[in-house]
Amino acid sequence: MGLFKRLKGSTAAQKRDQMVRQELERLESTQGRSRANSGSETRHRGASRMIRSMLSWLPGLGSPRQDTPTGERELLISRTRDAYRNHMMARAAVNRAATNVVGMGLTVRPNVDGESLGLSDDEADALNDELARGFRLWAEDPAECDIEAGLDFYMLQRLAFISALVSGDVFAMTPDDQRPGCLFGTKLQLIEAERVGNPLSDLHTPNEVDGVRTDRLGKPTHIRVCSGYPSDYTTSQQWKWYPIFGTQTGRRRILHLVNEKGRPGQTRGIPYLAPILEALQKLERFSQAELTAAVISAMFTVAIKHSPNDDADMAAGGPMWSEDSDDPNKPDRPVVSSSNDQPSDGDNLTLGEGAVWDLEEGAEPVTINPNRPNAQFDPFFVAIVKEMGAALEMPSEVLLMHFSTSYTAARAAFNQLWKFIKQRRHHLTVQFCQPTYELVIDELVARGRIQLPGYNDPVRRRAYTRGLWIGEPLGSLNEQVDARAATERIANGTSNEHIETMALHGEDWEDVHRDRAREIQRKRQDNVPVYVGGKVHSEEQASANADE
Numbered sequence: 001m002g003l004f005k006r007l008k009g010s011t012a013a014q015k016r017d018q019m020v021r022q023e024l025e026r027l028e029s030t031q032g033r034s035r036a037n038s039g040s041e042t043r044h045r046g047a048s049r050m051i052r053s054m055l056s057w058l059p060g061l062g063s064p065r066q067d068t069p070t071g072e073r074e075l076l077i078s079r080t081r082d083a084y085r086n087h088m089m090a091r092a093a094v095n096r097a098a099t100n101v102v103g104m105g106l107t108v109r110p111n112v113d114g115e116s117l118g119l120s121d122d123e124a125d126a127l128n129d130e131l132a133r134g135f136r137l138w139a140e141d142p143a144e145c146d147i148e149a150g151l152d153f154y155m156l157q158r159l160a161f162i163s164a165l166v167s168g169d170v171f172a173m174t175p176d177d178q179r180p181g182c183l184f185g186t187k188l189q190l191i192e193a194e195r196v197g198n199p200l201s202d203l204h205t206p207n208e209v210d211g212v213r214t215d216r217l218g219k220p221t222h223i224r225v226c227s228g229y230p231s232d233y234t235t236s237q238q239w240k241w242y243p244i245f246g247t248q249t250g251r252r253r254i255l256h257l258v259n260e261k262g263r264p265g266q267t268r269g270i271p272y273l274a275p276i277l278e279a280l281q282k283l284e285r286f287s288q289a290e291l292t293a294a295v296i297s298a299m300f301t302v303a304i305k306h307s308p309n310d311d312a313d314m315a316a317g318g319p320m321w322s323e324d325s326d327d328p329n330k331p332d333r334p335v336v337s338s339s340n341d342q343p344s345d346g347d348n349l350t351l352g353e354g355a356v357w358d359l360e361e362g363a364e365p366v367t368i369n370p371n372r373p374n375a376q377f378d379p380f381f382v383a384i385v386k387e388m389g390a391a392l393e394m395p396s397e398v399l400l401m402h403f404s405t406s407y408t409a410a411r412a413a414f415n416q417l418w419k420f421i422k423q424r425r426h427h428l429t430v431q432f433c434q435p436t437y438e439l440v441i442d443e444l445v446a447r448g449r450i451q452l453p454g455y456n457d458p459v460r461r462r463a464y465t466r467g468l469w470i471g472e473p474l475g476s477l478n479e480q481v482d483a484r485a486a487t488e489r490i491a492n493g494t495s496n497e498h499i500e501t502m503a504l505h506g507e508d509w510e511d512v513h514r515d516r517a518r519e520i521q522r523k524r525q526d527n528v529p530v531y532v533g534g535k536v537h538s539e540e541q542a543s544a545n546a547d548e
Helices: 002-029 072-088 088-103 122-141 153-167 274-298 308-315 377-392 396-400 407-446 458-464 478-489 496-507 510-524 540-548
Strands: 109-110 171-175 189-191 211-213 222-226 240-243 253-257 302-305 355-357 467-472
Touching: 072 088, 072 153, 088 153, 088 274, 088 302, 088 377, 088 396, 088 407, 109 122, 109 496, 122 153, 122 407, 153 171, 153 189, 153 253, 153 407, 171 222, 222 308, 253 407, 274 377, 308 467, 377 396, 407 467, 467 496, 478 496, 496 510
Parallel strands: 302 355
Antiparallel strands: 109 467, 171 189, 171 253, 211 222, 222 240
């Protein structure tokens, strides 16, 4: 099999080289080149095959499958995981993205389409509250939502998001596992990327690539899952095809969270750090080398060469200075020496904190010039991190958690990061959160815990399961300014108190409102001043405003 691939690859390379030679011969025979092409034989200099800088850049056109073959994708995954474990900047990039995008988890606010369902505003609000309570029963209990009963739904969001960033994608099976003491049977079981694929004995086919089977239109229909890990032979190695959608009900049985699809027809994702792995490895080695050099230069080591008289004194068995000597030339620490009976330290000299070397006769000490820390290290390091941040759509200030520029520059960095966060949250919502929410509502209706008339109708089901997914706010550089901005958004109708409350701290406005109403009532009962809008608001003023 390997010989066949090598022969096939060499044949393709020969054909490509032959085409290049034919094209060069054609260009050489061309006469009367236009001035518009001055300096290049093509209209686009980027397409030139003659310019020295472009001469060796001849990548081939390939399908999504060819451009990311299985071997390369698996190597990218293994290198990204190693970088995430051991490289500081790699771990910072992934964790920073997860913390900003997911945080404590995206929270759903049910938003049924009351108009299409024929519900009044009060009825729609009541139904939204009922759906939110039902979903919280499932999402906040690890025993209800996690097949391993260890993480709640919001923690599963973060784990799935990190897995998709590091491995390129992650799968989630949705088995129905009713357990004693549990209210729900719907569970989530995360499947790592390498467990979905083909056994070594099976080749790819036009409709089966990297463990994903597609129909004639390219829609994924099945995935092939290993019961264990292909690289861990202590686990089971049984491969089985699982349908993504139920054959009778169309129920979503498998979710697929992809880091990001870069091309139409791409079935598997590639790791988030793939474009910067080379630079990341070199930067890590450079950083470790500078750190090691700084440690070595900080080790003050003295090498002392004995004179013949000193050797005679040492051979006599007496110290060169007695312990009670007042000689100003007496050293602060004893001199390490060697004798004929013991091997010399000259064959095994190591640097140490305040170490003293005793050199043999004729050996010359070497002066080490401590030139660390390197003054150019930080500017160079930051410059490379800026390039990485541009590739990852994350400002370098956020990657390094260092904001030393002006308020305007920091605000601009936050605004750019916010675009990245919104885009990634949308992916997480569409591919993971919303399908999970719909599965839970399906079970609530099937068990009769919530009455939704006409739920079997796909149109009405879509209206019932609408929801807004809101994450944590990005953060505030000036809370007073942001509070005024939120007030203005509510006043001009571009937002409401529900959205602003959930965006601020993830709490439901109804809960906050009820707690606030109880607090105001208690304060009035105890004759405690109530502050509204920064002013004391008495009960008499409230009655007067109501009469007006």
